Amino acid sequence: MKIILPEKDLPKQWYNILGDLPWELPPPIDPLTKKPISLEERNSVFCRELLEQDNSQEKWIDIPQEVREVLTIWRPTPLRRARNLEKHLKTECRIYYKDESCAPAGSFKQNTAIAQAYYFKKAGFKRLTTETGAGQWGSALSFACNEFGLKCRVYMVKISCELKPYREYLMKLWGAEVIPSPSKYTSFGRKILKDTPHTNGSLGISASEAVEEAFKNKDTGYGAASIFNFVNLHQTVIGLELKKQLRLIGDEPAYLIGCVGGGSNFAGLIFPFVKEKINGKEIKFIAVEPYACPSLTKGKYLYDFADSGCFSNLIKMYTLGHNFIPPPIHTTGLRYHGCSPVVSLLKYKNIIEAKAYHQLDVLKAGILFAKLEGILPAVETTYAIKAAIDIAKENKTRNKCIVFNFSGHGYFDLHTYQSFLHQELKNYRYPISKIKLAIKEIEKLQPK
16 A cells, blocks of 8 residues: 655645744854854855754745755655555554655655755855765765756765765766765864774764865855754655645554654654644654664763864754764664754653664564565664564554654665674664763863
């Protein structure tokens, strides 16, 4: 069973949750003065329209026609029912998944990549830099830059470059330059290589390199993959379409589930439903992350830098500390040290729940899903699948509606699945002792 909306039902506006929240979002602050940063003082690596969206309280923001025209290449995306999985689990629950793997680069990331490339092009920028972990974001932005005639340089986490070479080739096919990070192209990259020459890299390091390059070149902007409010805004096409699809079949979700790194695919899924929960509706939002990178389940809600090089302003979020580097055995793109400020606020206010899993457990769930439903999930997506399976088991006779975001396909992740089948992977739980040390350092950054 799949529910496909006609092209005319692609949303004409993005939904801005900040216009509905009863709480004020803690503002970005200057790391030196510890005072809020005005729009005029925000980083020059972004164009004005994106910063205005990041700060906007308007509930609905129009999607430019040029953006909608590109989005219609793959949107609206199908809502599919996992009937074979239901039968296998012998559950009375209905399990649906919003299939974001239909995008050209194979993941939800393209929803915001297209919008960002459009706004940067409109503002007169010639180039974009960005970071990428597993490669979904780098692929998405490479495609978007190609669509709008922008040059693109992607700093890809070194270990991911080695483990996922086909993502690198895909970016290059769309005209992007891919640099393993840390690199010799930036002063921060050179510093990291000097201090730790054998490092595997991290998203925080890659982000610092991309931001540094954008800072130094006036014609260059920085493409943000996840945590910013404007990124979450662009992803709400997911949840808005889902609402229509569920209405068409007369169903209402009891659970909405998404994997979480920076938080944007989860945000895009749940934000259009959050007001209903705040107003008393019974619905659970489950954010799922790895034990190897447990920002929501083990991190602290504090001000921290968004990047390891401390180029950014301080933002309040659940964080493991901006110097966090995941172990090389951690196989997913869920490697970021923090989480979206809005998602973090919702966690702090107990609107969402967070749970963590080990990678071996989620990969088993991903393989089961592929066998039963015929689609190989991205490694990140397997975290959401594992949570959906567990919830269906817990509610075996309760007839609940469970929806998870199928954030991307896994056909570029076959090396990870190969390693799993060859029993080369291990579980890893990020040590609490390391988190405590990192938190002690970032507590010094907090405003008085």
